[in-house]
Amino acid sequence: MxxxxxxxxxxxxxxxxxxxxxxxxxxxxxxxxxxxxxxxxxxxxxxxxxxxxxxxxxxxxxxxxxxxxxxxxxxxxxxxxxxxxxxxxxxxxxxxxxxxxxxxxxxxxxxxxxxxxxxxxxxxxxxxxxxxxxxxxxLDAARDWMLLLGRKTARERIASLLTLMVKRTIRPDGEVMGNSSRIELPITREAMANYLGLTIETVSRQLTKLKNDGIIGIEGKRAITIPDLGALLAETGDDEDGGMIV
Amino acid sequence: MxxxxxxxxxxxxxxxxxxxxxxxxxxxxxxxxxxxxxxxxxxxxxxxxxxxxxxxxxxxxxxxxxxxxxxxxxxxxxxxxxxxxxxxxxxxxxxxxxxxxxxxxxxxxxxxxxxxxxxxxxxxxxxxxxxxxxxxxxLDAARDWMLLLGRKTARERIASLLTLMVKRTIRPDGEVMGNSSRIELPITREAMANYLGLTIETVSRQLTKLKNDGIIGIEGKRAITIPDLGALLAETGDDEDGGMIV
DNA sequence: CGTCGCATTGAACCGATTCAAATCCAGTGG
DNA sequence: CCACTGGATTTGAATCGGTTCAATGCGACG
Known part of the structure; x- marks a missing residue:
């Protein structure tokens, strides 16, 4: 068990x-x-x-x-x-x-x-x-998420989530855990959808669109690569260093 | 000043x-x-x-x-x-x-x-x-709001907000402030829209729909009446006494 | 009476959902 | 080693709820 x-x-x-x-x-x-x-x-x-x-x-x-x-x-x-x-x-x-x-x-x-x-x-x-x-x-994190749920487009939501995942691989002491340009998604598409206030179909579609636009790469079902973190950040809809306190 | x-x-x-x-x-x-x-x-x-x-x-x-x-x-x-x-x-x-x-x-x-x-x-x-x-x-309130922003329809959001306003007129000691079947909205349509993750047009439309359905009455721009609080509650999308901790 | 700031109403549009089908993949057993 | 299976994921097409843009209504106030 x-x-x-x-x-x-x-x-x-x-x-x-x-x-x-x-x-x-x-x-x-x-x-x-x-x-x-x-x-x-x-x-x-x-x-x-x-x-x-x-x-x-x-x-x-x-x-x-x-x-x-x-x-x-x-x-x-x-x-x-x-x-x-x-x-x-x-x-x-x-x-x-x-x-x-x-x-x-x-x-x-x-x-x-x-x-x-x-x-x-x-x-x-x-x-x-x-x-x-x-x-x-x-509370701050929840409020940032409220902005995402209330005002962001599907693409921005996905980009924001991926950004969050990347930032979570960086420890507070600055030490990077593993290669930050490749991240394992710890959750299913359904969980992603539930987090982002979307459907799994929309999550899937936006992920493939981001892939086709060269922003991310997709490795199997549970990992993505990020050739250019700046490009991903630009898709989140946030101002440069804005919000996304992790 | x-x-x-x-x-x-x-x-x-x-x-x-x-x-x-x-x-x-x-x-x-x-x-x-x-x-x-x-x-x-x-x-x-x-x-x-x-x-x-x-x-x-x-x-x-x-x-x-x-x-x-x-x-x-x-x-x-x-x-x-x-x-x-x-x-x-x-x-x-x-x-x-x-x-x-x-x-x-x-x-x-x-x-x-x-x-x-x-x-x-x-x-x-x-x-x-x-x-x-x-x-x-x-934090609890913010998380309840996340459910609203992520998953509720426009009509449910409006009903939820009005319900929240009603509950706010009830003091923690149970004493009712004023007539709870009539509430003054302390905020403009724009503020309502920004709170609910909607546009002002949608807020306006849903308010008139609720009025036409007999759920609420509208008095001028800043006050509404609620003939039957139960009917309004039923429109919020919440389970009976669910969430909405104020 | 005109004007300014909200609010309402209408019509076209669009992004996300819904429903349905196809595909991928890990695990299982022959 | 391969075929089969079930669950997750992707893809497609039609639909719908909410937005957008534009016009109109409504009060308050000078």
């Missing part, structure tokens, strides 16, 4: 140590979190949480990719967040989640029971501080 | 005392904020802050309505937030704002210089706590 194996258990070895909600913690605060943490894994495709259900735990994503989606009965679905390692799931002070959370690749979570976590929060100023910062960053 | 007059100066008399960033403060914390606060007013239509400019102050809206917008050079504009009394402008830890802030009615702000405020924040746990809560609420 669980394919994402945990090869660590000490916070010091944790791959998201420097970015997650615990990033500012010193050894004593870390130790307090460490005492109540536990790991959980989900295979690709599995539901992690359903909107409206009481939420027992909060968690940080340690490995893998998950999505946050909102949908209505008639099947229309909008992705409202793409969760990557270090992102936080759940919110203190509310006992139900507003969105569906789904693992799109094998996912490993670092979980805390919500109640103890909330209680602990009072004693951990660095966690609170980081949580606020992360919430505000997500 | 300034038409919104301040008729108070003590925090105890402040109309947003129970909802704003200071809502959890006891007298001593309140006194600390009180020492560094100052009021500022802007007439309707005036720009409060421009994207990218260094931000000297943070502030709470005391009275009036302001908008948060994001736009691209070619003129496309998306509203990403509607700021009502008690809402907070600016974010600690970042010195530029990502969005344009505009007063749509006469606005009065309760301002703090950003740096002193950030410093003070370390000693005011209740402000931090409330700030986090408000940020998370805004």
């Amino acid at each position: 669980n394919t994402a194996k945990i090869e660590f258990s000490e916070c010091g070895d944790c791959p998201i140590r420097h970015r997650a909600v615990c990033s500012r913690c010193e050894t004593d605060e870390l130790e307090q979190l460490n005492k109540i943490k536990f790991y959980k894994s989900y295979p690709a495709g599995q539901t992690i949480a359903i909107r409206g259900e009481p939420l027992q735990n909060v968690a940080s994503i340690v490995a893998g990719t998950a999505t946050l989606t909102r949908s209505i009965e008639d099947g229309r679905t909008q992705m409202v967040g793409l969760l990557l390692p270090s992102d936080f799931i759940g919110r203190p002070g509310r006992d139900t989640l507003q969105y569906d959370v789904t693992a799109v690749s094998d996912v490993t979570l670092c979980c805390f029971q919500r109640k103890p976590f909330e209680k602990l929060l009072e004693d951990l100023p660095h966690v609170r501080e980081r949580l606020l910062e992360m919430a505000l960053d997500e | 300034n038409t919104a007059k301040i008729e108070f100066s003590e925090c105890g008399d402040c109309p947003i005392r129970h909802r704003a960033v200071c809502s959890r403060c006891e007298t001593d914390e309140l006194e600390q904020l009180n020492k560094i606060k100052f009021y500022k007013s802007y007439p309707a239509g005036q720009t409060i802050a421009i994207r990218g400019e260094p931000l000297q102050n943070v502030a709470s809206i005391v009275a009036g309505t302001a908008t948060l917008t994001r736009s691209i050079e070619d003129g496309r504009t998306q509203m990403v937030g509607l700021l009502l009394p008690s809402d907070f402008i600016g974010r600690p830890g970042r010195d530029t704002l990502q969005y344009d802030v505009t007063a749509v009615s006469d606005v009065t702000l309760c301002c703090f210089q950003r740096k002193p405020f950030e410093k003070l924040l370390e000693d005011l746990p209740h402000v931090r706590e409330r700030l986090l809560e408000m940020a998370l609420d805004e």
Whole structure:
């Protein structure tokens, strides 16, 4: 069932140590979190949480990719967040989640029971501080996405998403993960469509158009190449360095 | 110039005392904020802050309505937030704002210089706590709006906005402000269009269609009546009590 | 009474969706 | 090694919802 194996258990070895909600913690605060943490894994495709259900735990994503989606009965679905390692799931002070959370690749979570976590929060100023910062960053990202959903053309949306993916391969310390001119898409066409507020057909068509225009190359179904990042950026509809804070 | 007059100066008399960033403060914390606060007013239509400019102050809206917008050079504009009394402008830890802030009615702000405020924040746990809560609420609202922008039809968007306006006239304590079956629209058609990711023409057309279908009544340009709130809710595309957390 | 700024209405157009069919590809079993 | 299968993806053609452009209506205000 669980394919994402945990090869660590000490916070010091944790791959998201420097970015997650615990990033500012010193050894004593870390130790307090460490005492109540536990790991959980989900295979690709599995539901992690359903909107409206009481939420027992909060968690940080340690490995893998998950999505946050909102949908209505008639099947229309909008992705409202793409969760990557270090992102936080759940919110203190509310006992139900507003969105569906789904693992799109094998996912490993670092979980805390919500109640103890909330209680602990009072004693951990660095966690609170980081949580606020992360919430505000997500708010900025959500608002940028609102511009995309409300005003951008299909082509601009695709270009924006690809740009986002590229930027996500660049670590905050500037270190480039792998060749940035070639990116693996961690999500299906359907997930892309749900993220962009489009249909899969439109996603497919725009990808091939961008390919035919020489902006990108397509390698199989899950990878693209970008010969000229500037050319792709010019297609996003954003002003030069505008928005797209990752 | 300034038409919104301040008729108070003590925090105890402040109309947003129970909802704003200071809502959890006891007298001593309140006194600390009180020492560094100052009021500022802007007439309707005036720009409060421009994207990218260094931000000297943070502030709470005391009275009036302001908008948060994001736009691209070619003129496309998306509203990403509607700021009502008690809402907070600016974010600690970042010195530029990502969005344009505009007063749509006469606005009065309760301002703090950003740096002193950030410093003070370390000693005011209740402000931090409330700030986090408000940020998370805004994040939920932004994500609900993403569903609207990505997947809803024009008619559903209009109905959703009107529903939002109605809910905003209901105070958190359950007290209804005025007759909820009649609402004043605090914003122009253009602002509505920018909020909904539509054109003003479409907004206008859908409003008249809703009128012709008997869902709403239109009184002049800035007020509508809602004979049957349930009928309006049914047009939003949301599941019964779904989403729309205000 | 004229004018200026919104708002409404109309008609043509267009980008994205819808529905349908073809293609690609990984995995499976002969 | 190859044929088969099922799921994802691509491609095509028709349609539709919302936009665009243009004209008209409506109040407020000088």
